[in-house]
Amino acid sequence: MSSDPLLSVRGLKKHYPITEGVLKKEVGRVKAVDGISFDVESGETLGLVGESGCGKSTAATSLLRLEDPTDGDIVFDGEDITEFDDTRLKSFRRRAQMMFQDPSSSFDPRMSVGESVAEPLEIHGMRDRSRRRRIVENLLERVGLSASDFDRYPHEFSGGQKQRIALARALVLNPDIIVADEPVSALDVSIQAEIISLMRDLQDEFDLAIVFISHDLGVVREVCDRVAVMYLGEIVEVADTETLFTDPQHPYTRALLSSIPTPDPTRRNEQIELTGDVPSPSNPPSGCRFHTRCPEVIPPAEFDLDQDEWRHVLDLRLRVDSGLDVEDVRSFLVAEGVANDTEAVPDDAVKRELRREFDIPETLSDAAAETVLSEGLDALVSGDHDHARRTLDEAFSTVCERDAPALETSERGSTAACHLVDESVTVESPVSDD
Amino acid sequence: MTDPLLSIRDLHVQFNTDEGTVRAVDGVSFDVARGETVCVVGESGSGKTVACESITKLIPMPPGEIAGGEILFDGEDLTETSEKRLEDIRGGRIAHVFQNPQSALNPVYPVGAQIVEAIRLHRDVSKEAARDRAIDLLDRVGIPEATARIDDYPHEFSGGMKQRVVIAMALAADPDLLIADEPTTALDVTIQAQILRLLRDLQDEFGMSIVFVTHDLGVVAEIADRVVVMYSGKVMETGPVYDVFEQPSHPYTKALLGCLPGQGKSMEPIGGTLPDPKNPPAGCRFHPRCPHATADCRTGDHPEPLDVGTDHEAACVYYGPGYDASVIQSDAVSESTATDGGSEGGTPADASESGGDDR
Ligand code: SF4
Numbered sequence: 059m060s061s062d063p064l065l066s067v068r069g070l071k072k073h074y075p076i077t078e079g080v081l082k083k084e085v086g087r088v089k090a091v092d093g094i095s096f097d098v099e100s101g102e103t104l105g106l107v108g109e110s111g112c113g114k115s116t117a118a119t120s121l122l123r124l125e126d127p128t129d130g131d132i133v134f135d136g137e138d139i140t141e142f143d144d145t146r147l148k149s150f151r152r153r154a155q156m157m158f159q160d161p162s163s164s165f166d167p168r169m170s171v172g173e174s175v176a177e178p179l180e181i182h183g184m185r186d187r188s189r190r191r192r193i194v195e196n197l198l199e200r201v202g203l204s205a206s207d208f209d210r211y212p213h214e215f216s217g218g219q220k221q222r223i224a225l226a227r228a229l230v231l232n233p234d235i236i237v238a239d240e241p242v243s244a245l246d247v248s249i250q251a252e253i254i255s256l257m258r259d260l261q262d263e264f265d266l267a268i269v270f271i272s273h274d275l276g277v278v279r280e281v282c283d284r285v286a287v288m289y290l291g292e293i294v295e296v297a298d299t300e301t302l303f304t305d306p307q308h309p310y311t312r313a314l315l316s317s318i319p320t321p322d323p324t325r326r327n328e329q330i331e332l333t334g335d336v337p338s339p340s341n342p343p344s345g346c347r348f349h350t351r352c353p354e355v356i357p358p359a360e361f362d363l364d365q366d367e368w369r370h371v372l373d374l375r376l377r378v379d380s381g382l383d384v385e386d387v388r389s390f391l392v393a394e395g396v397a398n399d400t401e402a403v404p405d406d407a408v409k410r411e412l413r414r415e416f417d418i419p420e421t422l423s424d425a426a427a428e429t430v431l432s433e434g435l436d437a438l439v440s441g442d443h444d445h446a447r448r449t450l451d452e453a454f455s456t457v458c459e460r461d462a463p464a465l466e467t468s469e470r471g472s473t474a475a476c477h478l479v480d481e482s483v484t485v486e487s488p489v490s491d492d
Numbered sequence: 493m494t495d496p497l498l499s500i501r502d503l504h505v506q507f508n509t510d511e512g513t514v515r516a517v518d519g520v521s522f523d524v525a526r527g528e529t530v531c532v533v534g535e536s537g538s539g540k541t542v543a544c545e546s547i548t549k550l551i552p553m554p555p556g557e558i559a560g561g562e563i564l565f566d567g568e569d570l571t572e573t574s575e576k577r578l579e580d581i582r583g584g585r586i587a588h589v590f591q592n593p594q595s596a597l598n599p600v601y602p603v604g605a606q607i608v609e610a611i612r613l614h615r616d617v618s619k620e621a622a623r624d625r626a627i628d629l630l631d632r633v634g635i636p637e638a639t640a641r642i643d644d645y646p647h648e649f650s651g652g653m654k655q656r657v658v659i660a661m662a663l664a665a666d667p668d669l670l671i672a673d674e675p676t677t678a679l680d681v682t683i684q685a686q687i688l689r690l691l692r693d694l695q696d697e698f699g700m701s702i703v704f705v706t707h708d709l710g711v712v713a714e715i716a717d718r719v720v721v722m723y724s725g726k727v728m729e730t731g732p733v734y735d736v737f738e739q740p741s742h743p744y745t746k747a748l749l750g751c752l753p754g755q756g757k758s759m760e761p762i763g764g765t766l767p768d769p770k771n772p773p774a775g776c777r778f779h780p781r782c783p784h785a786t787a788d789c790r791t792g793d794h795p796e797p798l799d800v801g802t803d804h805e806a807a808c809v810y811y812g813p814g815y816d817a818s819v820i821q822s823d824a825v826s827e828s829t830a831t832d833g834g835s836e837g838g839t840p841a842d843a844s845e846s847g848g849d850d851r
C-alpha cells in the first residue's frame with residue numbers, strides 16, 4: 059500500500075445517545091460505529107460488508123460528514139475533514155459523492171432528468187446553461203442512456219435506468235470518490251449485472267475510488283478490490299477480495315460467507331450455523347463482540363470438550379448470567395404435558411429440558427466439565443441462582459470474553475481481529491476446524 | 493406425477509386497470525406433489541407472486557381477475573370454490589408466510605394470543621389446550637424459552653424471530669400446503685440460513701408441501717425439490733432442482749445463472765430491459781433479450797413447454813422439430829449475447845421493471 063492513500067479513516071466512531079424523559083438525560087449509547095480504521099487508495103473499490111446493525115451505513119454517512127462523527131479522524135487527500143468549516147466542507151463534497159439504494163427517492167419527480175443531473179453543477183457555480191446541458195448529455199450517453207433523455211422525467215424510467223441516472227449525477231462534478239450504499243440491491247438480478255459492469259467501466263474511465271456498502275456478498279465479490287467485514291460497529295477483518303473469499307481468517311467472516319446460498323444444489327447444508335441473534339449495539343458483549351455467537355470460541359484449557367459441546371455449554375452459561383428463570387422451564391413442561399402444575403414437575407425433567415434446549419448431551423465428554431455442569435444445574439433447579447452462576451462462570455470462561463482481540467495482520471496479508479489469529483494468545487485446547 | 497396435492501392448469505390472472513389489462517399470469521401450469529418443495533423463481537413482473545397468491549385468492553379482486561384455468565387442490569377446483577369455504581382453507585389447509593413478518597402480526601397483541609387465535613379458528617379446542625399448543629409450536633420453530641416469550645409483543649422480537657413466530661402461526665392448523673413468498677428476503681444471510689434450515693426440518697417433521705416463491709437462485713438451490721422458472725407471466729422451464737441447475741435448458745434460465753454476481757467466474761449481463769407487463773413482446777417473451785432468437789421466436793404465441801428430460805420441460809423452440817437443441821445447451825455462452833435487445837439504455841421502459849408483482 060502506498061504511503062499516501064486518498065482517504066484514511068482512523069478510529070471513527072458514531073454513537074447515538076439514548077435519552078429519557080423531558081430533560082433528555084442520556085441513559086445509554088448506541089455504538090453504531092465504534093472505532094473503525096481503514097484506507098482507500100485512489101481508483102480502488104473498498105467493500106464495507108456486514109449484516110443489519112453492523113454500522114456500515116452509519117460509517118458511510120459519517121465518512122462524508124453527512125452526520126458528524128463522535129470521534130476519529132477522516133483524512134482526505136492529506137487534510138482532516140472532521141476539522142473543516144462549512145466552506146471547506148462544500149468543496150470537499152464536490153470531490154466526494156454519495157449514491158443510495160433507492161434511486162427514486164433521490165430525484166425530484168417534477169424536474170427533468172437532465173436538470174436533476176445538472177443540479178450539482180449549478181450549486182457549485184456553473185452559470186452557463188448550455189454548457190451544463192452539454193456536460194450532462196455527454197454523461198447520459200456514457201452511462202448508457204441517450205442525450206435525448208435529458209428532457210424526460212424520472213417516472214418514465216425503469217429502476218435500472220434510474221440508477222444509471224443516479225450514477226451520472228454522482229459523476230457530474232468529476233469526483234475522486236463515491237460512497238455507494240447498496241446501489242444495486244433494489245434491482246433485479248438481470249439488471250443488476252449491467253449496472254455492476256457499468257460501474258466498473260466508469261471507475262476505470264474516471265479513476266474513481268469507491269466505498270461500496272453492501273449486504274450482498276456476491277455483488278461485493280464482483281465489484282470490490284478489498285473488503286472490510288463489520289460486526290457490531292467494528293471491523294473484524296480486512297483483506298483483498300479474493301483472499302477474503304477463498305481464505306477467510308475471522309470466524310465471523312467464515313460463517314457469513316458460508317451462509318450465502320450457492321446456486322448449486324449439490325452443496326446444500328454446508329453452512330456454518332450461527333445460533334442466536336446479533337446483540338444490541340447499545341450493550342455490546344465484552345471482549346470479542348462475536349463471542350456470544352462464535353462457533354470457534356476458545357474453550358478453557360482445563361477441559362477437553364468437543365467444540366460444539368463447548369459452544370452450547372457457554373450458551374447456557376451466558377443465559378444463566380442474563381437471568382434464566384427455571385420457573386419458565388417448569389411451565390413449559392406443564393404445557394408439554396409432563397405434569398399438571400409447575401410444583402409437580404420433577405427436578406430431573408427440568409435439568410433434562412435445559413440440556414435439550416441448549417443442545418447439551420446427557421453427559422459431557424469431559425468428566426470434570428460434567429461435574430461442574432451438574433453442580434450448576436442442581437443449584438439452578440434448587441433455586442440457588444447465585445451459586446449456579448458462580449459455579450458456571452468460574453469454570454466455563456473464555457479468553458474471548460475477557461480480552462478484545464486486536465486487528466493483526468497475518469502472513470497471508472489479511473488482517474483479522476480474533477484470538478485465534480493473534481499469535482500472542484496461546485490456544486492450548488484443540489479447536490475443531492469445522 | 494400421480495395425484496399431486498396441487499395442480500395449476502393453464503392459469504390466467506389479469507389486472508384490469510385504467511391504463512389497460514395486465515396479464516400478470518398468462519397460461520401457467522405446474523404441479524406440487526405431497527411433501528414436496530416447489531420453488532417458483534423469477535424477477536419482478538414474472539408473475540410468480542400473483543400466481544401463488546391466486547391459489548387462495550389473496551389478490552385484490554377487482555382489479556384482479558382469474559380469467560381462466562384451474563387450481564386443483566386435492567381434487568377441488570379452488571377457482572370455483574365459494575369465498576366462505578376458501579376462508580376455511582386459508583390458514584387451515586393452506587397457510588401463507590410472507591416476506592415481511594410485520595404484516596402478518598398484529599402489533600397490539602402478544603404473539604401467543606395471536607397463535608392461540610389461529611389455532612382456535614380452525615380447531616375446536618379449549619383456550620388452555622390452544623395455549624399449550626402455541627408454546628409447543630414456538631418451541632418447535634426455535635424460539636428459545638417459549639414460555640417466557642409467549643406473552644411478548646411482536647416488537648420485542650428480532651426480524652428473524654418474528655418470522656419464526658409467523659411460521660409457528662402458519663403451522664397452527666397443521667396445513668397440507670405452505671405458500672412462502674420470499675420469506676427470507678428481508679432477513680440477513682446468517683438468519684436466512686437459519687430459517688431455510690428450519691423450513692426443511694419442519695417439512696420433514698410435518699410432511700407438508702411447500703410452494704416457495706423467490707427471486708434468488710441460490711435459495712432455490714438450497715431448498716427446492718423442483719423448480720418453476722417464470723418470466724413475464726409465463727413458465728420458461730420446470731424440472732427437478734438437480735437437473736435444472738446441472739443442465740439449465742431454457743436460454744433465460746441459463747442467462748439468469750450466468751449473470752449471478754460473485755460466482756468466481758466472469759459475469760455475463762443479460763442486457764435489455766424486463767418486458768412491459770402491459771405490452772409484452774409477441775412470440776417468445778424472452779426474444780428481445782435472447783442471444784439465440786430466430787424468426788420463429790418473434791411472432792405468434794409463446795412456445796409450448798417441450799420435454800428436455802425426465803419431468804423436465806423448457807418452453808423454447810430449440811427443443812422442437814427442425815432445431816438443434818445442442819446450440820443452446822452447449823456451455824459456451826454465445827458472443828452475441830444481449831446485442832439483440834441492445835443495452836438497457838435507449839427508450840425509457842415505462843418503469844416496467846417495477847410494475848410487477850413485487851410489493
Ligand atoms: S476472538 Fe474468540 S470469539 Fe472472537 S472470533 Fe476469535 S475465536 Fe471467536
Ligand code: SF4
Binds near residue numbers: 742743776777783810
Ligand atoms: S424460443 Fe427463441 S427467443 Fe425464446 S428462448 Fe428459445 S431461442 Fe430464445
